Amino acid sequence: MPRRFATTIALTLCTVAIVLPLVAALLIARHQSMEEAGAQASNIASAIIHRTEAVGEQSAAAYQRLTELNPSGTCSEAKRAQLRRILLDYDYVQAAGYVSGDRITCSAIGPQADGLQMGPPAYVSPKGTRVHFGVSIDGSRPFVVLSGDHYATAVHPDNLLVETPSVPGLAQGVFGRSAGKVWARDGHFDPAWLEQHGKAARAIFYDGGYLVAIQGSERFDVGAYAAIPRAYLSSRLRELALLLLPVGLALGAALVGAIVMFARQRASLPALLRAALNRQEFVLYYQPIVELGSNTIAGAEALLRWPANKQIGMRPALFVQAAADCGLTARFTEYVLARVAIDGPRFFSRYPGCYISVNLAPSDLLSGAVVEHLQRLLTTPGIGVHNIVVEVTESSFVDPASANRTIARIHALGIRVAIDDFGTGFSGLSQLTQLRADCLKIDKIFVDAIGTGSVTSEVVLHIIAMARSLKLTLISEGVETHAQAEFLRQHGVAFAQGWLFGKAQPLDELLRPAGPD
Ligand SMILES: Nc1nc2c(ncn2[C@@H]2O[C@@H]3COP(=O)(O)O[C@H]4[C@@H](O)[C@H](n5cnc6c(=O)[nH]c(N)nc65)O[C@@H]4COP(=O)(O)O[C@H]3[C@H]2O)c(=O)[nH]1
Numbered sequence: 001m002p003r004r005f006a007t008t009i010a011l012t013l014c015t016v017a018i019v020l021p022l023v024a025a026l027l028i029a030r031h032q033s034m035e036e037a038g039a040q041a042s043n044i045a046s047a048i049i050h051r052t053e054a055v056g057e058q059s060a061a062a063y064q065r066l067t068e069l070n071p072s073g074t075c076s077e078a079k080r081a082q083l084r085r086i087l088l089d090y091d092y093v094q095a096a097g098y099v100s101g102d103r104i105t106c107s108a109i110g111p112q113a114d115g116l117q118m119g120p121p122a123y124v125s126p127k128g129t130r131v132h133f134g135v136s137i138d139g140s141r142p143f144v145v146l147s148g149d150h151y152a153t154a155v156h157p158d159n160l161l162v163e164t165p166s167v168p169g170l171a172q173g174v175f176g177r178s179a180g181k182v183w184a185r186d187g188h189f190d191p192a193w194l195e196q197h198g199k200a201a202r203a204i205f206y207d208g209g210y211l212v213a214i215q216g217s218e219r220f221d222v223g224a225y226a227a228i229p230r231a232y233l234s235s236r237l238r239e240l241a242l243l244l245l246p247v248g249l250a251l252g253a254a255l256v257g258a259i260v261m262f263a264r265q266r267a268s269l270p271a272l273l274r275a276a277l278n279r280q281e282f283v284l285y286y287q288p289i290v291e292l293g294s295n296t297i298a299g300a301e302a303l304l305r306w307p308a309n310k311q312i313g314m315r316p317a318l319f320v321q322a323a324a325d326c327g328l329t330a331r332f333t334e335y336v337l338a339r340v341a342i343d344g345p346r347f348f349s350r351y352p353g354c355y356i357s358v359n360l361a362p363s364d365l366l367s368g369a370v371v372e373h374l375q376r377l378l379t380t381p382g383i384g385v386h387n388i389v390v391e392v393t394e395s396s397f398v399d400p401a402s403a404n405r406t407i408a409r410i411h412a413l414g415i416r417v418a419i420d421d422f423g424t425g426f427s428g429l430s431q432l433t434q435l436r437a438d439c440l441k442i443d444k445i446f447v448d449a450i451g452t453g454s455v456t457s458e459v460v461l462h463i464i465a466m467a468r469s470l471k472l473t474l475i476s477e478g479v480e481t482h483a484q485a486e487f488l489r490q491h492g493v494a495f496a497q498g499w500l501f502g503k504a505q506p507l508d509e510l511l512r513p514a515g516p517d
Pocket residue numbers: 287302303304315316317318320336359360361420421477478479480497498499500504
């Protein structure tokens with residue numbers, strides 16, 4: 001990867017790593033503040049409804065007591081004393097009196113000279129209770145009066161509301177649900193709240209700079225609203241953001257640290273790989289390849305491992321690619337073949353007639369230098385031409401002429417060539433006919449699809465048919481289940497490797513005699 005491109009990617013990732021946690025912190029703070037405010041508004045609306053129901057119950061009880069009195073006669077002191085006694089029992093009922101027509105003629109406070117005008121009721125309940133608003137009994141505060149044919153009780157609207165010092169600017173109110181009229185309110189009110197949500201049993205919505213919760217009573221035809229102003233929401237958002245932003249910043253800093261560390265390691269990767277090669281830190285693991293018919297080992301694929309590479313933890317595909325990116329492939333291939341020269345004689349004395357397959361990179365086929373290293377490998381006592389297979393990927397054939405030239409030289413040594421990862425690159429099946437290979441390895445993605453009924457699962461049958469017509473030996477990769485192995489066996493695939501038979505392992509493990517199952 002070019003240096004400038006890598007730097008751009010690292011810088012972009014750092015920006016994202018800083019911005020993303022901060023944005024996430026702000027979004028979480030916003031969500032949290034809305035959730036909290038919604039719960040708070042709902043609780044307040046519920047508290048108002050509880051209070052209103054308590055007031056309603058007391059009014060009804062006081063009214064019931066009034067009906068036990070005789071409404072006829074003058075407004076005597078004895079009558080007023082009876083009214084006062086009743087009021088003493090009910091905290092939320094402020095006045096009680098006798099009614100004639102639309103007037104209160106006698107109340108606990110005193111005789112109403114020519115009767116106190118209640119005005120027309122704003123609302124009449126289904127049971128016939130009339131509700132009058134703004135009635136001034138003692139010449140001061142307007143009351144809500146509930147009247148029947150002979151009696152009336154009065155409560156002050158403030159009794160219906162609750163004290164909420166913890167939410168500055170809170171607006172609250174009680175309203176008749178059928179009539180849509182507000183009985184008592186404090187602070188801002190928008191009639192649209194009731195028009196749109198007044199009949200709902202519960203609602204929470206944001207409107208006109210307020211987060212509004214509506215709660216209906218299950219016992220009376222009333223509802224309550226509590227509206228929390230935007231200013232309060234913003235201050236809570238600020239508080240939460242101040243708590244969460246440092247966490248976001250810390251997370252962002254940690255991510256940037258990790259990216260910088262990773263980028264540094266990547267930047268120094270060529271030097272690291274060279275040093276590791278010089279120190280011979282790379283080892284070969286061997287993954288068994290079995291003959292499906294007899295279930296016996298037919299060979300093993302040599303796969304590079306870098307055990308000392310704990311701090312970067314790079315997988316083989318990555319460091320092999322990194323080595324290719326910094327032009328170290330030829331040295332790696334030479335290294336692998338030198339290792340096979342050491343391991344091979346032990347392997348073949350344990351598994352005579354078997355083979356070791358070695359991965360070649362595309363550039364190996366282009367340069368052709370690998371042919372000399374293979375030639376040298378064949379001079380090792382105990383290693384014959386039939387003991388070595390080289391695996392080349394289809395991406396090696398971007399320049400088919402050069403690739404085929406090198407393959408022809410490898411063939412001339414007597415070494416077989418297998419095409420690896422077939423079907424994962426860009427070449428079509430037709431191109432396969434032009435490659436002079438002996439074996440074809442079916443990639444794991446096609447093996448994974450076996451038995452899934454997917455479109456890919458069909459491809460494996462085409463690959464098998466085509467390989468057969470081209471007389472290529474088939475080796476299946478990535479076999480993990482008995483069902484896959486059985487399917488491949490039934491369709492004539494001769495060889496397979498995969499975790500079902502064994503993972504890539506150190507040579508010593510592969511040479512260890514098999515214990516009892
Ligand atoms: N999930 C699963 N995986 C399975 C199973 N059976 C095998 N594998 C893994 O599949 C990969 C097969 O190797 P590859 O296709 O040649 O792909 C290789 C090859 O392209 C490259 N590589 C490894 N060693 C060398 C080498 O010495 N030279 C070159 N040029 N490339 C190498 O690195 C790639 C990855 O190697 P590994 O990580 O060793 O991963 C190996 C192997 O461990 C299975 O049943 N399930």
